[in-house]
Amino acid sequence: MNATNxxxxxxxxxxxxxxxxxxxLLVIAPLGLVFYHLIxxxxxxxxxxxxxxxxxxxxxxxxxxxNAIVGTFVLLGNASLIGVPVGVLGGVYLSEYGSSxxxxxxxxxxxxxxxxPSIIWGMVVYALVVLPMEGFSAWAGGIxxxxxxxxxxxxxTEEVLQLVPNGYREAALALGIAQWRTIVQIxxxxxxxxxxxxxxLALARVAGETAPLLFTAFGNRFWNHSLSDPIAVLPLxxxxxxxxxxxxxxxxxxAGALVLLVLITVINFSVRVLTRDRFPSNKS
Amino acid sequence: MNTAMTTGEETNSPPARMEQQFAPVRTxxxxxxxxxxxxxxxxxxxxxxxxxxxxxxxxxxxxxxLDIQTRAVTAIIGPSGCGKSTFLRSIxxxxxxxxxxxxxxxxxxxxxxxYSRLVEPVIVRRRVGxxxxxxxxxxxxxxxxxxTVGLRLNGVRARSVLAERTEQSLRMAALWDEVxxxxxxxxxSLSGGQQQRLCIARALAVQPDVLLMDEPASALDPLATSKxxxxxxxxxxxxxxxxVTHNMQQAARISDFTAFFYLGQLIEFDTTRKIxxxxxxxxxxxxVTGRFG
Numbered sequence: 001m002n003a004t005n006x007x008x009x010x011x012x013x014x015x016x017x018x019x020x021x022x023x024x025l026l027v028i029a030p031l032g033l034v035f036y037h038l039i040x041x042x043x044x045x046x047x048x049x050x051x052x053x054x055x056x057x058x059x060x061x062x063x064x065x066x067n068a069i070v071g072t073f074v075l076l077g078n079a080s081l082i083g084v085p086v087g088v089l090g091g092v093y094l095s096e097y098g099s100s101x102x103x104x105x106x107x108x109x110x111x112x113x114x115x116x117p118s119i120i121w122g123m124v125v126y127a128l129v130v131l132p133m134e135g136f137s138a139w140a141g142g143i144x145x146x147x148x149x150x151x152x153x154x155x156x157t158e159e160v161l162q163l164v165p166n167g168y169r170e171a172a173l174a175l176g177i178a179q180w181r182t183i184v185q186i187x188x189x190x191x192x193x194x195x196x197x198x199x200x201l202a203l204a205r206v207a208g209e210t211a212p213l214l215f216t217a218f219g220n221r222f223w224n225h226s227l228s229d230p231i232a233v234l235p236l237x238x239x240x241x242x243x244x245x246x247x248x249x250x251x252x253x254x255a256g257a258l259v260l261l262v263l264i265t266v267i268n269f270s271v272r273v274l275t276r277d278r279f280p281s282n283k284s
Numbered sequence: 285m286n287t288a289m290t291t292g293e294e295t296n297s298p299p300a301r302m303e304q305q306f307a308p309v310r311t312x313x314x315x316x317x318x319x320x321x322x323x324x325x326x327x328x329x330x331x332x333x334x335x336x337x338x339x340x341x342x343x344x345x346x347x348x349x350l351d352i353q354t355r356a357v358t359a360i361i362g363p364s365g366c367g368k369s370t371f372l373r374s375i376x377x378x379x380x381x382x383x384x385x386x387x388x389x390x391x392x393x394x395x396x397x398x399y400s401r402l403v404e405p406v407i408v409r410r411r412v413g414x415x416x417x418x419x420x421x422x423x424x425x426x427x428x429x430x431x432t433v434g435l436r437l438n439g440v441r442a443r444s445v446l447a448e449r450t451e452q453s454l455r456m457a458a459l460w461d462e463v464x465x466x467x468x469x470x471x472x473s474l475s476g477g478q479q480q481r482l483c484i485a486r487a488l489a490v491q492p493d494v495l496l497m498d499e500p501a502s503a504l505d506p507l508a509t510s511k512x513x514x515x516x517x518x519x520x521x522x523x524x525x526x527x528v529t530h531n532m533q534q535a536a537r538i539s540d541f542t543a544f545f546y547l548g549q550l551i552e553f554d555t556t557r558k559i560x561x562x563x564x565x566x567x568x569x570x571x572v573t574g575r576f577g
Binding site for chain 2: 165167168169170171172173174175176177178181182185186189190192
């Protein structure tokens with residue numbers, strides 16, 4: 001307990017704190033760099049035309065990515081139609097029903113699926129949807145994104161449902177409320193914000209997927225008029241513009257990347273807003 | 285033991301079909317229901333015979349038999365782990381939520397076997413309400429919605445019925461005057477004692493015949509506890525109440541009958557006065573005098 005000892009301890013404490021702080025900064029540094037670079041290179045090409053015009057033919061300057069921006073939202077909508085109901089109900093099953101042995105296998109399956117590279121999802125949907133339909137389509141793109149969302153949503157839904165105190169389930173059942181009503185009206189409702197958070201995070205994750213869309217949605221330089229036709233999406237458009245030899249397309253690719261990043265950031269911010277509510281979903 | 289029962293000649297109606305007797309939530313009868321069945325029946329509210337409950341291989345209750353009288357407070361006392369809560373939960377079949385739980389024996393609610401194949405646990409729980417140790421109002425709902433949730437989720441839509449039942453239940457739970465001006469506030473804005481009374485109102489709103497209470501005041505301060513105790517004495521006029529308590533003084537203050545459980549067995553069951561002044565069993569005496577447990 002002498003002074004030297006004390007100083008040494010203070011020094012250790014301070015240096016560990018500095019180290020942890022440095023690591024934390026290292027985590028957000030890339031985000032700052034990415035934003036800085038995207039804004040520097042892309043903001044010049046973000047203009048009214050970019051949001052409202054179709055791509056121009058090769059060799060012509062100008063044009064925009066309106067079709068790809070709309071296509072991204074169409075695919076996200078399609079994906080939600082598949083991913084949200086299956087994912088949420090699967091999470092409800094894991095949390096509220098199910099035997100522990102079966103649940104163990106389902107969880108393992110979901111975790112493995114979460115780790116499957118997205119290009120493999122693309123191949124699966126190529127074989128299951130694109131080949132039988134004899135063509136790339138918005139459907140196939142929506143399906144592949146939806147499939148990627150399912151295990152993500154399922155696990156987050158299960159986790160937030162597990163956070164609902166058991167007392168609420170017991171209270172509802174003791175009132176003679178049937179189990180399914182208890183689950184829908186009490187348990188899921190209590191955890192609704194958490195479930196919505198999981199859905200938004202899954203959307204943010206698939207919004208930037210490129211690889212699985214290469215051979216499902218395929219991309220399109222025009223407006224998509226049927227979900228059975230190929231559809232343009234931002235990540236694909238960025239990809240094909242970025243590998244092109246044209247200076248103007250490169251600028252547009254930067255602009256597309258900036259728009260996509262802003263979209264994903266907006267989704268993440270709305271998650272923050274959702275989780276900051278006066279009825280907290282994770283009240284224990 | 286049956287001194288409390290001053291009953292006239294009352295013949296029980298021949299057992300109608302189980303499904304009919306276990307009617308869904310009643311909206312036609314005003315609350316508090318001065319129960320026709322509970323009114324003057326020689327039949328005890330609950331007749332429990334040779335009840336054994338197992339969790340897996342572990343036997344939690346061993347051949348428990350006792351009668352719970354109508355419109356009386358029956359206290360269940362005993363040291364932790366003696367099976368009090370399990371006993372309580374087997375009365376409204378809540379123990380079935382625990383996987384691997386199984387029971388043997390018989391529980392009759394006003395002469396109807398609640399474990400009959402014809403009876404759904406959901407129906408039993410509408411007739412046997414429960415209040416838990418930790419108050420658990422639903423956090424997503426307002427005060428009023430918490431009271432009526434049992435009705436609404438069982439198909440009662442009529443606003444007039446819901447409003448009427450809200451007031452009646454909150455009055456019975458001695459909470460009306462404190463919350464009548466803020467019925468739409470979130471339930472979790474209430475204090476702990478108020479939340480527990482709200483839970484009691486919520487249980488009363490579905491008009492059960494029997495009210496089970498699992499240490500309803502053990503998490504509350506003395507003032508809130510005494511309010512709950514007054515409330516229980518008040519509710520006894522219309523309801524049959526079974527209360528698990530760790531608090532011996534509480535059992536002595538509010539109950540008419542007391543059952544002492546130890547290690548899964550019913551050691552002694554008698555009037556509260558007898559249990560606390562002149563128990564037959566040595567173990568009971570040791571427990572109520574604070575020598576163990």
